[in-house]
Amino acid sequence: MDARAILMLALQSSIFLTVFSFGLQSTLADLTFLIHRPGLLVRSLVAMFLIMPLYAVFVVSNYRGHPDVNIALIALALSPVPPLLPRRVQTSGGLASYGIALMVTASIFCIAFIPIALQVIGRAFNREVTMNPLAVVKVLAITILIPLGVGMLFKAFAPKAAERIAKPLGTIALALLLLGVVVVSVAIFPVAWGLVGDGTILVLAAFVVIGLLVGHFLGRPDPDASVTLALCTACRHPALALTIATATFPQEKEVVGAIFLYALLNVVLAIPYIRWQRKRAIHAPAVGKFAA
Numbered sequence: 195m196d197a198r199a200i201l202m203l204a205l206q207s208s209i210f211l212t213v214f215s216f217g218l219q220s221t222l223a224d225l226t227f228l229i230h231r232p233g234l235l236v237r238s239l240v241a242m243f244l245i246m247p248l249y250a251v252f253v254v255s256n257y258r259g260h261p262d263v264n265i266a267l268i269a270l271a272l273s274p275v276p277p278l279l280p281r282r283v284q285t286s287g288g289l290a291s292y293g294i295a296l297m298v299t300a301s302i303f304c305i306a307f308i309p310i311a312l313q314v315i316g317r318a319f320n321r322e323v324t325m326n327p328l329a330v331v332k333v334l335a336i337t338i339l340i341p342l343g344v345g346m347l348f349k350a351f352a353p354k355a356a357e358r359i360a361k362p363l364g365t366i367a368l369a370l371l372l373l374g375v376v377v378v379s380v381a382i383f384p385v386a387w388g389l390v391g392d393g394t395i396l397v398l399a400a401f402v403v404i405g406l407l408v409g410h411f412l413g414r415p416d417p418d419a420s421v422t423l424a425l426c427t428a429c430r431h432p433a434l435a436l437t438i439a440t441a442t443f444p445q446e447k448e449v450v451g452a453i454f455l456y457a458l459l460n461v462v463l464a465i466p467y468i469r470w471q472r473k474r475a476i477h478a479p480a481v482g483k484f485a486a
Contacts, residue, residue, distance in 0.1 A: 208370035209433075210341045211363050213277050217345015218360040220294050227295035234419060237412040238296055241427045242274040243307055245408050249401065251315060259392035265443050266435065266452035267401060268315060272308050273434035275300040275426055277337040278371070281364075282429070286468040288422035296426050298342065301334040304434070312442060325441050333434045378454075385451035386458075398456045402428050402463045410467075421471040428464065432457055 228235040250271035254264040275297045283293035308330050316323030349356035405428030413423030432453050439449040 206336070208367045208374060209277050209337050211367035212281065212371070213338055213341035214345040214348075215360050215364040215367060216280050216294060217342040217347075218349050218356040218363070220342070220346055220349070222346075224291040224294040225298055227289075227291040228299055234292075234413070234423075235299070238299075238423055238426070239303065241405075241408050241412045241423060242300060243303065243311075246274070246401075246405060246427060247271040247311060247315075249404055251318065253397055253401075254319075257393065257397055259394055259397065260389050260448070260452070262448040263389060263394050263397065263452045265439050266449045266456065267397065269435040269438040269442075269449070270401065270430040270432075270453065270456055272304075272311050272438060273431040274304070274429075275338075276429050276431045277341075279426060279429050282425050282464070282468070283422050286421055286425065286471050288425065288471070289416075289418045292419055292422045293426065294342075296422070297338060300426075301338045304334060305330055308438065312438070323442050325438060329437055329441055330434070333431075333437050337431070337433060382451055382454045385448055386454045387451075389448060389451050389455065394452070394455065395459070398452070399459050399463060401456065402460050405429075406464065406467050417471075417474060421467075424467065425464065429460060430456070 228238070247268075250267045253267060257264060277297070279297060280290060280293040282288075284290050305327055309325050309327050312323045312325050345356075406424045409422075409424035409427030410420050412427075413420035435453055436450060439453070443449070
């Protein structure tokens with residue numbers, strides 16, 4: 195096994211263990227959180243599956259920069275909810291149950307949405323764009339659905355053991371992830387840096403900021419739901435985006451650099467928002483939760 199294979203195994207293992215640890219702490223009530231709040235469910239889907247793709251199409255129609263950036267932007271807009279999002283929700287004062295429910299709901303919705311959306315967008319730009327839904331299922335199953343389901347089953351049969359190992363597994367997963375990210379960053383940064391210019395940073399940064407604003411607004415009136423939807427709308431699934439981009443435009447080799455730039459900007463630009471929400475959570479008086 196070479197160094198590249200070891201690195202990919204470490205990254206995949208970290209994601210699996212992270213989502214598995216979420217499952218060890220989740221319940222059926224978490225999964226059904228949105229079923230009992232149809233208003234929030236509709237607003238969530240509008241934010242992630244309508245407004246963000248429309249923004250991406252608008253930018254691609256008017257932005258004359260690097261084509262790989264346009265491809266990455268479309269792919270990111272069609273790839274909501276990364277598998278590590280619940281961790282960010284927990285640390286920012288958001289609703290953990292909402293984050294879990296939205297991750298699962300969006301994953302299932304993506305299976306039908308992505309192929310259809312690609313066809314619609316392709317026709318809008320007079321290009322033949324198709325994607326096998328099984329490719330979407332594979333990524334979402336490996337990174338979200340299977341580890342979360344296995345974790346919840348483990349908790350159902352061994353709740354005490356699940357409680358004991360959840361946090362240690364999360365710590366190990368985070369360490370593996372950080373190691374993998376550092377190595378990947380060193381390898382990809384030269385490619386990403388080559389894309390800087392022609393408004394690339396501004397376009398990708400605007401995608402993150404608009405996602406935060408849209409999610410924050412549509413998550414109201416409950417402030418905890420607002421921060422959760424803001425992060426869910428601004429954060430996308432890099433592995434799924436890369437799968438979409440490489441499946442539809444295999445000849446474009448620098449898309450990974452654009453997706454890396456987005457991920458970096460997402461982390462940096464979300465910091466002040468998360469800090470603001472943490473302060474809000476500390477000083478906010480106790481209030482009743484919303485019903486819709």
